[in-house]
Amino acid sequence: MLFNQLKQQLEYELTQIIPNKGLIKIEVQSNKKAENTLFLRWLNAQSIFPKFYWQNRDDNLTLTAIGTVKSFDNIQQAQQFNQQNNNTLLGGIKFCGQTTFILPRLLFAKNQKKMTACLMVDTDHLDTEIPQIHDILEKFDNASTLNQTQYTILETTQATDFSQWSRNIQSAIEKIKQGCFNKVVLANATNFKCKETISAYELLALSQQKNQHCFHFLYQEDRYSAFIGSSPERLYKREQQRFYTEALAGTVAVTEDPTQTEKNGQWLLNDSKNTLENQYVVDDICSHLAPYISSVIVSDIHLKRLPKVQHLRRFIEMQLKENISDIDCLNQIHPTAAIAGLPRPNAIEFINQTENFKRQWYAGTLGFFNQAQAEFCVTLRSAQINKNTITIYAGAGIMQDSDPHSEWQEIERKALAMAELLK
Numbered sequence: 001m002l003f004n005q006l007k008q009q010l011e012y013e014l015t016q017i018i019p020n021k022g023l024i025k026i027e028v029q030s031n032k033k034a035e036n037t038l039f040l041r042w043l044n045a046q047s048i049f050p051k052f053y054w055q056n057r058d059d060n061l062t063l064t065a066i067g068t069v070k071s072f073d074n075i076q077q078a079q080q081f082n083q084q085n086n087n088t089l090l091g092g093i094k095f096c097g098q099t100t101f102i103l104p105r106l107l108f109a110k111n112q113k114k115m116t117a118c119l120m121v122d123t124d125h126l127d128t129e130i131p132q133i134h135d136i137l138e139k140f141d142n143a144s145t146l147n148q149t150q151y152t153i154l155e156t157t158q159a160t161d162f163s164q165w166s167r168n169i170q171s172a173i174e175k176i177k178q179g180c181f182n183k184v185v186l187a188n189a190t191n192f193k194c195k196e197t198i199s200a201y202e203l204l205a206l207s208q209q210k211n212q213h214c215f216h217f218l219y220q221e222d223r224y225s226a227f228i229g230s231s232p233e234r235l236y237k238r239e240q241q242r243f244y245t246e247a248l249a250g251t252v253a254v255t256e257d258p259t260q261t262e263k264n265g266q267w268l269l270n271d272s273k274n275t276l277e278n279q280y281v282v283d284d285i286c287s288h289l290a291p292y293i294s295s296v297i298v299s300d301i302h303l304k305r306l307p308k309v310q311h312l313r314r315f316i317e318m319q320l321k322e323n324i325s326d327i328d329c330l331n332q333i334h335p336t337a338a339i340a341g342l343p344r345p346n347a348i349e350f351i352n353q354t355e356n357f358k359r360q361w362y363a364g365t366l367g368f369f370n371q372a373q374a375e376f377c378v379t380l381r382s383a384q385i386n387k388n389t390i391t392i393y394a395g396a397g398i399m400q401d402s403d404p405h406s407e408w409q410e411i412e413r414k415a416l417a418m419a420e421l422l423k
């Protein structure tokens with residue numbers, strides 16, 4: 001079995017360690033094929049925190065990690081460390097800007113060709129390191145089965161009900177008319193209390209099957225809570241100085257009836273409110289990155305179809321100037337007008353004054369970076385799990401001509417990506 005083979009290789013490498021060489025990376029490889037669910041099953045069986053899972057939308061990279069050797073609560077420090085060591089750092093930024101990056105103790109990186117296991121060891125402190133590494137190796141070939149629990153929902157509560165939502169939309173429209181901003185993204189949080197303890201791993205494995213061509217992510221800091229989601233939106237991907245981002249905004253339903261879905265899509269492509277809602281995201285991204293790039297290409301507008309909704313999307317490809325790093329990219333691009341609004345500061349101020357819940361990791365970003373590459377998704381279609389409760393988040397871009405009913409339907413449909421997994 002895959003994990004057994006890697007374990008043996010790691011155990012051998014550990015016998016070769018020379019003490020007092022600082023932080024070292026032990027890297028072993030396998031070209032055995034592994035399904036993504038195997039990593040979720042593996043992660044579920046581990047007992048070291050934090051646990052991190054991240055799979056990109058093109059499904060050519062899956063990162064699975066446990067433990068931390070170093071953690072950074074600002075991007076500057078993370079970037080500085082990276083310049084000296086060139087390791088892959090995992091993590092991201094909450095909507096509000098709070099940053100967490102980690103150098104994991106153990107990282108599996110699977111791409112189309114191979115799978116790599118990276119174990120970090122501080123050889124200056126082997127007396128404390130070795131017992132911790134043994135704890136990991138002990139459970140290294142464990143992987144649990146993931147069931148499909150039928151959850152019994154005992155109670156459903158929403159942070160914002162429809163009448164409050166309507167008032168919020170009205171006041172957003174007022175502000176737009178007064179010229180405070182052009183667009184603001186407002187969200188809701190729906191909490192389900194279940195009879196059973198909710199398994200983040202089960203739900204995410206199911207979501208991988210149902211919500212295809214999405215980023216799938218899980219971040220678990222302790223035993224009882226986890227943040228999971230399946231997002232269609234890339235914040236950006238960087239390959240050296242080539243930078244790929246996108247404007248994903250503007251939404252209509254995908255229904256059971258393919259003809260209706262097709263009609264909805266055509267309507268969306270031509271609807272002035274939705275195309276402008278999307279254009280504002282392009283404007284926001286391009287203006288924030290303008291000082292950092294030497295060229296930009298914006299693609300035609302097209303549809304990104306998901307099981308419950310379809311969106312308008314424009315790809316944006318840029319060339320970053322020579323010395324521009326992920327600090328600059330993250331600081332400039334997050335939070336885009338697809339999750340905050342335009343202009344950004346005014347929209348954020350309105351969100352903070354208006355929403356009656358904390359977004360936390362919702363509408364943040366999660367991903368990885370190293371010297372050569374980076375990729376981050378926007379943490380939409382996501383949920384925070386705590387024992388037997390799950391809070392599902394969804395938002396919508398509010399424009400001058402927004403209608404509270406259709407924006408409500410839009411967020412309810414977006415929430416289905418996660419909510420349907422409970423059934």
Ligand SMILES: C=C(O[C@H]1C=CC=C(C(=O)O)[C@@H]1O)C(=O)O
Nearest residue numbers: 249250251338380394395396397
């Ligand atoms: C804010 C969300 O979606 C964004 C991404 C795509 C379409 C959106 C929209 O049409 O409003 C939002 O900007 C969410 O899913 O919570």
Ligand SMILES: [Mg+2]
Nearest residue numbers: 250251396397
């Ligand atoms: Mg919308």
